[in-house]
Amino acid sequence: MIIKVPSHIPGFDHIADGGLPLGRTTMVSGTAGSAKTILAAQFLAEGIRKAHEPGVFVTFEETAEDLRRNMLGFGWDIAAWEEAGLWAFVDASPEPTWEPVVAGDYDLGALLARIEHATQRVRAQRLAMDSLGAALTRFGEASMLRREMLRIITAFKRLGLTTLLTTERRNEYGRIARCGVEEFVADNVIILRNVLEGEKRRRTLEILKFRGTPHHKGEYPLTIINGEGIVVIPLSAIELKQRSSDVR
Amino acid sequence: MIIKVPSHIPGFDHIADGGLPLGRTTMVSGTAGSAKTILAAQFLAEGIRKAHEPGVFVTFEETAEDLRRNMLGFGWDIAAWEEAGLWAFVDASPEPTWEPVVAGDYDLGALLARIEHATQRVRAQRLAMDSLGAALTRFGEASMLRREMLRIITAFKRLGLTTLLTTERRNEYGRIARCGVEEFVADNVIILRNVLEGEKRRRTLEILKFRGTPHHKGEYPLTIINGEGIVVIPLSAIELKQRSSDVR
Amino acid sequence: MIIKVPSHIPGFDHIADGGLPLGRTTMVSGTAGSAKTILAAQFLAEGIRKAHEPGVFVTFEETAEDLRRNMLGFGWDIAAWEEAGLWAFVDASPEPTWEPVVAGDYDLGALLARIEHATQRVRAQRLAMDSLGAALTRFGEASMLRREMLRIITAFKRLGLTTLLTTERRNEYGRIARCGVEEFVADNVIILRNVLEGEKRRRTLEILKFRGTPHHKGEYPLTIINGEGIVVIPLSAIELKQRSSDVR
Amino acid sequence: MIIKVPSHIPGFDHIADGGLPLGRTTMVSGTAGSAKTILAAQFLAEGIRKAHEPGVFVTFEETAEDLRRNMLGFGWDIAAWEEAGLWAFVDASPEPTWEPVVAGDYDLGALLARIEHATQRVRAQRLAMDSLGAALTRFGEASMLRREMLRIITAFKRLGLTTLLTTERRNEYGRIARCGVEEFVADNVIILRNVLEGEKRRRTLEILKFRGTPHHKGEYPLTIINGEGIVVIPLSAIELKQRSSDVR
Amino acid sequence: MIIKVPSHIPGFDHIADGGLPLGRTTMVSGTAGSAKTILAAQFLAEGIRKAHEPGVFVTFEETAEDLRRNMLGFGWDIAAWEEAGLWAFVDASPEPTWEPVVAGDYDLGALLARIEHATQRVRAQRLAMDSLGAALTRFGEASMLRREMLRIITAFKRLGLTTLLTTERRNEYGRIARCGVEEFVADNVIILRNVLEGEKRRRTLEILKFRGTPHHKGEYPLTIINGEGIVVIPLSAIELKQRSSDVR
Amino acid sequence: MIIKVPSHIPGFDHIADGGLPLGRTTMVSGTAGSAKTILAAQFLAEGIRKAHEPGVFVTFEETAEDLRRNMLGFGWDIAAWEEAGLWAFVDASPEPTWEPVVAGDYDLGALLARIEHATQRVRAQRLAMDSLGAALTRFGEASMLRREMLRIITAFKRLGLTTLLTTERRNEYGRIARCGVEEFVADNVIILRNVLEGEKRRRTLEILKFRGTPHHKGEYPLTIINGEGIVVIPLSAIELKQRSSDVR
Ligand SMILES: Nc1ncnc2c1ncn2[C@@H]1O[C@H](COP(=O)(O)OP(=O)(O)OP(=O)(O)O)[C@@H](O)[C@H]1O
Ligand SMILES: Nc1ncnc2c1ncn2[C@@H]1O[C@H](COP(=O)(O)OP(=O)(O)OP(=O)(O)O)[C@@H](O)[C@H]1O
Ligand SMILES: Nc1ncnc2c1ncn2[C@@H]1O[C@H](COP(=O)(O)OP(=O)(O)OP(=O)(O)O)[C@@H](O)[C@H]1O
Ligand SMILES: Nc1ncnc2c1ncn2[C@@H]1O[C@H](COP(=O)(O)OP(=O)(O)OP(=O)(O)O)[C@@H](O)[C@H]1O
């Protein structure tokens, strides 16, 4: 069987039939501003608050400093968790020096070693990596995406880490991710949408794929609440309309 | 005439007018999470349980270990069948080492030899290969797809194996497979769809092509039942609606 | 005037205003499984059965052996016709050896010579070549398609052979063939469609172009009957509906 | 002012407000089988029959021999006109030899000289060149299309020939011609369409552009009548429907 | 403020809130035959007739000789204006020699010098350049379009010339111009459309952008009247319909 | 928390829940003429008039001289503000010399140094950079867009400047910006649209993304008023219609 790790993200575990597959990587794909980073951070935050599971957040563009300030809006005091050894950042965002950071400065192997070290330091059980696209622009080779992504996922599986890996996509209903291979390499795929209809935006979350375990199908409404974070509404949009409590 | 091998996958043999063409390769194309791997595994599982036909499963990304755990959810104890010499894995998934696995490490010829050896070991009659895309990224040359795929199919035909070969596609109604040539090389083509309509997902199976033998045309509803596996509903969607027993 | 050769394919000659233009090549383009090979084989079969016109079938991927078995389903005993010197195969499908078949092993000239030889052997009047795409992947240069296709057609014209040449296309209503030049080089073009509408498939045949001679315009329903072969229904879909005898 | 040459193609001169601009090139663009070659041949045929204006037909793929037979269907005895020195072919179609015809065998300059010579021989006033695409695949450089097309048009203008130059396009409502520059280089552009609607084909002719002179706008129905040739119906489709004499 | 130069093109100045921005370049983009050259020529013609403002017309494909004859249809006697030193042509159209005109024969700098000289000769205040696409195919480098276009515009601005620069586009509602950068470089952009709806053509003019000054938004009907030239109808299509005087 | 800087652009701060995130870069993406430059200039103008916050405007194609004249139409006397040391231009627009400006004349580092110097001179708190596309065509490498854009944003963040950075896009509802990566690199994204519907244009502003802070979702009507500048209407289009005061 596939053991499920309750994420404790409100509404998500119901749709995931229990939570995220233990020790496996789940790809979170979405357009710009579709709440990929919030979902990844909230996965670690809820891990700490509700399951005493330490986490590691690997970031490639948003600096650790920015993330700390951005997530404060949801009441998550990441700095405190770092103090308490419950949260570790691997901040692979570029140095604010003027010299151009040449692609491939660090190779992917060195990066994976840094991550392993951080996970050991806080005895992490949860990992978030944001984003694959940003990583491969500066580490490894974007062109060898299928191979490099497989390497990353295989490494995290060896470490037994339940992982969220964010990927970028350019439209709401088309390719799952940028290169059209990522969704085949990942064991599990979540799609975050931010759909523009009649000048209004509608956020949804869908579990496209969980290898080896059931999950609810289709898109579920999602909302981001200031001071709280993401809440997934476990009623399908249609059922929701019938209840006419438009929470979108 | 073309002899048909009953697959014993619930509902499929009706649509296939008896089953899969004996000793030939059937391509199973579908988007991410459209049940390609489950269909391939179930073909071997039902072969063992209902026809005493041993099988070989060749995997290029999902490890044998992951497949064993993923398929347990349907009650298929692959480890036991391996014990009993009824099921053999050819696990060509990459080593979980840190060094980059260079494409083309093994050439296609060596891989085909390994497969032939495994089929002889269990006197296999059924073969599953998952997936052509993953294989050609690491063996042979993706660019010479038409030639390499023909080589693979010709080799399995020589061995007299009834084979399912999975291929990847990026949209539900467009190209049959990634490169737009695969569907012309294969003798038989099955399309698995996972259609998003009004935020709901609808799974279907279609037999696009059986060279030399009749089959039912068009899409048939398909459902994946925990503890059971794939069930194809041999009524067209329309007939199904009339029966208003929405099994989707 | 352009002399027409009755094909004796049920319903086709009516739409073709008599049959196929004598001594010219007609391109038959269609998606995977749209009955290109059956139409080509049936052209030779009916030639033998109804007009004592021997034929040559040139195949590049489906082996002669497979074709014999595939066409048996329609009651065409090709092996017997070969015995009687009425049917000759030019089997250019790849050897089932393990070594990679390097593209361009044989050049196009040698292939055309082999074909000429076969036509002389059975004093062929009909020729089928299946498919141009498969041929140019292994002979000549796909990139020089316009020139190579013109060479092939000019050669068959010199031999006075009434020819069906199959080409591949990737969608039902878009480009006529793969490279968007084939349909301009051919004297005559037939399009075979296998349209997916509301989960149902609908097969049609259209004569897009006959240089120098009239033909019926638009799509006509087509069905493949086990034990018989292709039957073209010479009523347009609309007229057909009025007759509400849904033969599709 | 721009002097107009009556083409004497039934119905066309009405739409062209008198005929084709004298001494200029008019591009005739259309999909495969949209009657480009018939229109070009009919322009020369009507020139001879109704205006004693000799013509030259330059062909790059369809051989002169094929054209003579194809046009007989409309009652045009081209061979006789050749005898009478009223019609000259420049047959640049490839030799039916087996050796590959290397692109660029003859350069464009030599071809233009051949054409000038033919026009002088019959004191031609009308010229047809079929097709630009076929020409540039074997003469000049397709990549330098804008420059080569301008060279051709400038040369014919210098000779004072009223010319029809056919170009190829791949869809009925999209790019005017293959490379998306031809329609800007030509002084005048005619579009021949063969529209597939509800399984029926509908032929139309449109004058997209006449530099310096008026013409009727939009699509007009066109039909090809065996034994007669092209007839353009000078009523717009809508007016036509009102007259419910469906001539399509 | 931005001073506006009344163009005196009937109906245009109303939509332009006074006319074209003085001393700046306005890009006129449109499909083939959408009246780009007529608008450019009419800008100079009305300048001469209604504002005693001499003009220079730079042409790259249509020869000066052709333009004189083409514009006579509107009653503009360009030859007379040339005589009177009110109109100067810079005819950069290719020589009607047979030798191929190699791209980049003249560099862009030499061309700009020729233009400056012509403007001084007639003390020009208005300039028309038709077309950017044709120019860059033979001068400068089309690939460095953004830089070359900026150079041209900056040069004309230095000369204080109010300029119309035509660019080519391939569809009525999509990219503004060929390379998708032109519209960002130009200070002002006019789009000429020739829309095919239900087999009818409808011409419109739109001022997409005037940097620094107001203008009417959206598409306005446009018609080309023999013997007159372009007339822009300053009522929106909808208002126009209400007035049911269909001038299109 | 994320501190918000009131922009004082009428209607904008309501939608932005207070204003722009302090010290971060907000990308303003839009098609040609969608008011990107006006929004950027108005941000600095309102900063000076309503918050005594000096600003720096970096321009790459529109010269400082043109911008001064273009913005006068809104009553913003930029020259006066420059006198008073409240506004500084970094005019990186090309020299009006004839020699071609070779791409990459200045490297990105030198440019960033020039900008830092200007911000120190006027003790700027606001920065506008118009546009990223124009900049990378002449500085740095457009191909390394992700890296170069990150460098620019990181540099401005180090300087603590609240920045508007304009980017170009080619269609109203498709890619957010030219290369499909910009919107992932920026902390905040505003989309300006100029939608053509039924021949009418409709301007809207949308805050697609603010990292770490709430904002109103969806498109809001926007209008540009001569003598005033941009006014964002804080009612959604639908609410607006109900109020039937069509301000568009
Ligand atoms: N405190 C908050 N309260 C409400 N909504 C917020 C808050 N903070 C952020 N948001 C919303 O979340 C969005 C950003 O979410 P997030 O950064 O996770 O997106 P993302 O998918 O990671 O974007 P990108 O691909 O650009 O990294 C913001 O655009 C905003 O709409
Ligand atoms: N035990 C189960 N019960 C119900 N549904 C399941 C179960 N296990 C898997 N599934 C469903 O099957 C889907 C995965 O099927 P499968 O792995 O065959 O897809 P696939 O087409 O091979 O995907 P990929 O292309 O990524 O390899 C899951 O997304 C889930 O929806
Ligand atoms: N005996 C039969 N009875 C009924 N239908 C048949 C029979 N044999 C084949 N078919 C139908 O014909 C289809 C295959 O036809 P055919 O091989 O001519 O297609 P094709 O266009 O040549 O395909 P490809 O492009 O892959 O070569 C099968 O998919 C099946 O639907
Ligand atoms: N004698 C005839 N009577 C009626 N219709 C005919 C006759 N001859 C040809 N046709 C029609 O004209 C069509 C071919 O016209 P034509 O050869 O001019 O097309 P085309 O545009 O030149 O095609 P291509 O681009 O392939 O050269 C045929 O497909 C047929 O429909």
Ligand SMILES: Nc1ncnc2c1ncn2[C@@H]1O[C@H](COP(=O)(O)OP(=O)(O)OP(=O)(O)O)[C@@H](O)[C@H]1O
């Ligand atoms: N004298 C006239 N009377 C009426 N309409 C005319 C007259 N002369 C030209 N036209 C119309 O103007 C059109 C050509 O206009 P123009 O040459 O300006 O187009 P264009 O946009 O420059 O085309 P291209 O991109 O091919 O250069 C002709 O197609 C015709 O419809």
Ligand SMILES: Nc1ncnc2c1ncn2[C@@H]1O[C@H](COP(=O)(O)OP(=O)(O)OP(=O)(O)O)[C@@H](O)[C@H]1O
């Ligand atoms: N004084 C004014 N009064 C009213 N509208 C104006 C005024 N000045 C400019 N505009 C409008 O603003 C538009 C230009 O805005 P702006 O220059 O900001 O566009 P932009 O997005 O920067 O364009 P580009 O991408 O080409 O630089 C003009 O097309 C015009 O419609």
Ligand SMILES: [Mg+2]
């Ligand atoms: Mg993010």
Ligand SMILES: [Mg+2]
């Ligand atoms: Mg799988």
Ligand SMILES: [Mg+2]
């Ligand atoms: Mg076939």
Ligand SMILES: [Mg+2]
């Ligand atoms: Mg033709």
Ligand SMILES: [Mg+2]
């Ligand atoms: Mg023009």
Ligand SMILES: [Mg+2]
């Ligand atoms: Mg601007």
